[in-house]
Amino acid sequence: MTPPVDLLIRNSLLLCAFDDTGTELPGGWLAVDDGVIVAVGDKDTAPPEAETVVDAAGCLVLPGLVNAHQHLYQNLTRCYAAAAHVDNLTDWFWAYFTAWGRLDAEAVAISTTVGLAELALSGCTTSADHLYLHPEPELIDAQIQAARDIGVRFHPVRGSMTLGEADGAICPPNLVERVDDVLDDSRRLVEAYHDPTPSSMVRVGIGPSTLMSSSDAAMIESTAFADAFDVRLHSHVADDPDEEAYVGARFGRRPLQVYEDFGWLGRRSWLAHVVYPNHDEINALAAAGVSVAHCPSMTMIDGGLPGGPPPIRAMLDAGVNVGIGCDGATAADHQSLWLETKTAMLLSRQREGRASAMSARDALRMATRGGAHAVGRDGEIGQLSVGTNADVSVWRMDTLPYAGVLDDPVTGLMHCGPASAWHTIVGGKFVVRDGEPVTVDVPEALRRHRAAASRVQGLTCQ
Numbered sequence: 001m002t003p004p005v006d007l008l009i010r011n012s013l014l015l016c017a018f019d020d021t022g023t024e025l026p027g028g029w030l031a032v033d034d035g036v037i038v039a040v041g042d043k044d045t046a047p048p049e050a051e052t053v054v055d056a057a058g059c060l061v062l063p064g065l066v067n068a069h070q071h072l073y074q075n076l077t078r079c080y081a082a083a084a085h086v087d088n089l090t091d092w093f094w095a096y097f098t099a100w101g102r103l104d105a106e107a108v109a110i111s112t113t114v115g116l117a118e119l120a121l122s123g124c125t126t127s128a129d130h131l132y133l134h135p136e137p138e139l140i141d142a143q144i145q146a147a148r149d150i151g152v153r154f155h156p157v158r159g160s161m162t163l164g165e166a167d168g169a170i171c172p173p174n175l176v177e178r179v180d181d182v183l184d185d186s187r188r189l190v191e192a193y194h195d196p197t198p199s200s201m202v203r204v205g206i207g208p209s210t211l212m213s214s215s216d217a218a219m220i221e222s223t224a225f226a227d228a229f230d231v232r233l234h235s236h237v238a239d240d241p242d243e244e245a246y247v248g249a250r251f252g253r254r255p256l257q258v259y260e261d262f263g264w265l266g267r268r269s270w271l272a273h274v275v276y277p278n279h280d281e282i283n284a285l286a287a288a289g290v291s292v293a294h295c296p297s298m299t300m301i302d303g304g305l306p307g308g309p310p311p312i313r314a315m316l317d318a319g320v321n322v323g324i325g326c327d328g329a330t331a332a333d334h335q336s337l338w339l340e341t342k343t344a345m346l347l348s349r350q351r352e353g354r355a356s357a358m359s360a361r362d363a364l365r366m367a368t369r370g371g372a373h374a375v376g377r378d379g380e381i382g383q384l385s386v387g388t389n390a391d392v393s394v395w396r397m398d399t400l401p402y403a404g405v406l407d408d409p410v411t412g413l414m415h416c417g418p419a420s421a422w423h424t425i426v427g428g429k430f431v432v433r434d435g436e437p438v439t440v441d442v443p444e445a446l447r448r449h450r451a452a453a454s455r456v457q458g459l460t461c462q
């Protein structure tokens with residue numbers, strides 16, 4: 001007799017796999033053993049016996065969402081009064097630097113716990129994070145421990161700022177690092193934590209923050225480091241008119257041209273934002289296999305950008321891989337990847353002037369397969385297929401927001417809402433169950449977060 005598998009999710013309203021053939025199974029089920037999906041079937045096929053059975057009646061079953069760009073520490077300064085109504089990127093950075101210069105290990109750890117818990121409630125099972133301020137050593141170590149405790153797959157990027165105000169860049173002296181120190185710390189992190197295996201919970205990347213605060217050496221040596229250690233490269237590019245003006249004055253080139261000059265246009269790279277690429281640049285990204293992390297709220301929250309929303313439809317049509325990121329909690333304030341996926345769908349429809357420009361499935365494919373590809377894990381996560389990690393999000397559709405959604409729960413999930421995941425499962429383990437986080441003591445986490453946020457913002461603890 002065949003022994004039971006670890007977990008069976010059965011009897012769903014619909015299982016939408018986001019695999020290569022777009023499998024959608026009414027009454028679909030999936031079986032999990034040792035953290036991996038071992039079988040998938042529909043209402044007409046018999047599932048195996050299992051130790052734990054989850055009845056998904058009335059639920060849509062999707063892959064876990066993958067957050068392709070994030071700065072978790074920023075939830076310590078959400079809606080920070082000094083920056084809430086600043087209209088340009090340069091002033092925005094300067095408004096935050098005093099507070100961010102007070103980051104310590106406890107603040108970074110609890111911001112990671114709170115941020116990943118909020119993301120898990122939105123169906124997210126893997127998140128990148130880009131930490132480019134290091135007023136104290138070993139802040140990413142604290143993040144990795146927090147991510148392990150909560151059980152969300154974590155892709156920290158060892159970010160940096162290597163040019164300061166004295167060089168005409170946007171970074172105060174206390175946050176400028178030497179390139180050699182950045183590389184030494186990156187090597188330490190990769191050797192201590194980077195796990196390249198398919199079931200990995202932690203993979204480390206390297207990523208100078210932006211051309212506005214990075215030296216030529218940091219840009220060039222990061223690519224050599226990524227090649228030497230076989231890790232991914234990440235940065236911000238083409239996200240604001242201030243950046244374009246700064247880069248034009250410093251290099252006489254457009255931002256993406258400079259990334260190309262520095263050897264960044266390759267399959268290792270995934271770049272956040274890319275709001276205003278021209279036709280040639282889109283084709284260059286596609287030809288090089290560069291992924292884009294689209295963060296739609298960021299492009300709107302400060303009033304919108306002069307060129308309008310980014311041309312995501314054109315990028316997809318040209319063959320550019322696009323994932324979705326929430327960005328930091330000062331660029332989007334919320335950390336719901338469901339909401340950011342919905343926002344991405346709406347923003348592209350507005351840009352193109354037609355609903356067909358971005359379907360619910362298009363948006364969810366970016367949030368699953370697109371994100372998985374961006375962080376270098378297509379084939380491991382982001383789809384519900386035999387042999388992939390059992391990272392699953394389960395959404396109840398028998399609730400008030402979805403009353404009347406009869407034909408198509410996938411479109412319903414994106415058009416209606418607000419939505420919160422009913423279950424979020426990573427490698428077969430529950431991170432959210434019955435709508436509640438199970439690996440975080442939420443009241444205690446909020447108490448620690450309030451203390452840390454007060455300290456970072458320079459306020460008396462409230």
Ligand SMILES: [Zn+2]
Nearest residue numbers: 236272327328
């Ligand atoms: Zn960012």
